[in-house]
Amino acid sequence: GDHRKFAESGADLQLVGIQKRFPGFTAIEHLDLTIPAGSFFALLGPSGCGKTTTLRLVAGLEEATAGRILIGGQDVTDLTPHRRPVNTVFQSYALFPHMSVLENVAFGLRRRRISDPAAKAHEALRLVELDHVADRKPAQLSGGQQQRVALARAVVNRPALLLLDEPLGALDLKLRRQMQQELKQIQQEVGLTFLHVTHDQEEAMTMADTVAVMHQGRIEQMGAPEELYELPRTVFVANFLGQSNLFPVEVAGTTDQVLHAEFRGMRLSVPRNRSERDSGRITIGVRPEKLTLAHAEPEPDALTNAVGPGRVTDVSFIGVSTQYTVAVPGAGDVQVFAQNLQAGPTAALGDEVWLSWRVEHTFGLLDDPL
Ligand code: ATP
Known part of the structure; x- marks a missing residue:
């Protein structure tokens, strides 16, 4: 749709040396963060990491x-909430039950004596594809529709920055996935800056163009979703965004291109430009879908890492993939996600198998496995 009326209003957000101490607890020690205008930015982290505090x-x-x-370059540190060019969408929609959908959306405009509140409210409702229920009461809408009304209400006065605090948390999984795509489309249409707080890594990766992984009041890593997934820098990020297989090793030697380490008599290599450290103890990691199972030990090959043998302790058929757990002495349970390109699993419970993957898919982490 044509929603240019809402565009051109996003602003950038800068947090400079932010610290937040509660009596007896430091939630944020030091936070520097810049979010470019018009971006969809996700703060992702486990419960208690400080993301809601940052939003507040x-x-x-x-x-x-x-x-x-x-x-937008304006220092708002000392402004009260309603003086800031910011709106927030919470998990609880907090719509007024006695007002129509239209009146809910127009309410803030009327209170601030902005011209044409009804026309602007209709426009915002068209954006979330709910103009046809403008006359209904919130109770006559589904949960997903109510959340869209809350969103329309939040964008109707074109805040420079929209804050979203787990806005889809109350929706069931299927509706949540659908709303994630809709929210992303709406953000692209309106061009506002979105700062979204969530503990759901799939949600952050689906919607955001930039994700910051927060841990214990610090941003541990920030980047495009693919970047964080393919090249995590720490064990925490490697485990929080998807699953990782981790092998603690000691670097034994280097060439221009790669680091070598020995893992139970087998050589593991990491591209130097994919490792956070090039000597001493590192953790070598690889994603489960990068692994291949074989019943025989693979021929040594400079482009391939291999470990084994291990024993298959679980086979789960997921439909699109089969997920294997392989107990590898010294590495614990290694996960292998194999795409089901042909029918039937390639290994059975109890099989002895070798695991291999391309050196280029390997990453080297700073810290030890948790
Ligand atoms: P969740 O997803 O559970 O909301 P979060 O990452 O948003 O978690 P915050 O709500 O930002 O976490 O809280 C960060 C830390 O600060 C937590 O350990 C919390 O207990 C603490 N905290 C938050 N508010 C206060 C307060 N008013 N007084 C003391 N400690 C607080």
């Missing part, structure tokens, strides 16, 4: 102990 600081619902917050 931006909204003005919490006061930082130190640091500045700038929106």
Whole structure:
């Protein structure tokens, strides 16, 4: 649809040296972060990592102990919440039950004496494809529709920055997946800056153009979803975004291109430009879908890493893939996700197998497995 009326209003967000201490607890020690105008940015992390606190600081619902917050270059640190060019969508939609959908969306406009509230509210409802239910009461809508009304209400006055705090958390899985795609489309149409807080890695990766992984009040790694997934820098990121197989090793030698280590008599290599450290102890990692199972030991090959033998302890047929668990002495349970390109599993429970993968898919992490 043509929603250019909403465009050109996104602003960048800068957090400069933010610190947040609660009595007896430091939620954020030091946070520097810039989110470019018009981007869909996800703060991703486990419960308690400080993501909601960060969002509340931006909204003005919490006061930082130190640091500045700038929106579109304007220092808003000392502004009250309603003076900031920011709206928030929460998990609970908090629609007014006695008002129609249209009145819910127009409410903020009327209160701030903005011209043409009804026309603007209809426009926002068209954006979320709910204009046909403008006269209904919230209780007459599904959960997903109510969440879209909340979104229309949040974008109708074109805030420079939209904050989303687990906005899809109350929806069932199927609806959540659908709303993720819709939310992403809406963000692209309106061009606002979205800052989305979630603990759901699939949700963050589906929607955001940039994801920051937060851990214990710090941003541990930030980048495009593919980048974080293919090249995590720490064990925490490698495990939080998808699954990883990790092998703690000691670097034994290097060439211009690769690091070599020995793992139970087998040589493992990591491209130097995919390792955070080039000597001493590192953790070598590889994603489960990069592994291949074989019943015989693979021929040594400079482009391939191999470990084994291990024993298949679980075979789970998922449909699109089969997931194997292989107990490898010294490496614990190794996960292998094999695409089901032909019928039937390639290994059975109890089989002795070797695992191999291309050196180029290997990454080298800074820290030890958790
Ligand atoms: P969740 O997903 O569970 O909401 P979160 O990552 O959003 O987690 P925050 O709500 O930001 O985490 O909380 C970060 C840390 O700060 C937590 O350990 C929390 O207990 C603590 N915290 C939050 N608010 C307060 C407060 N008012 N007083 C003391 N500690 C607090």
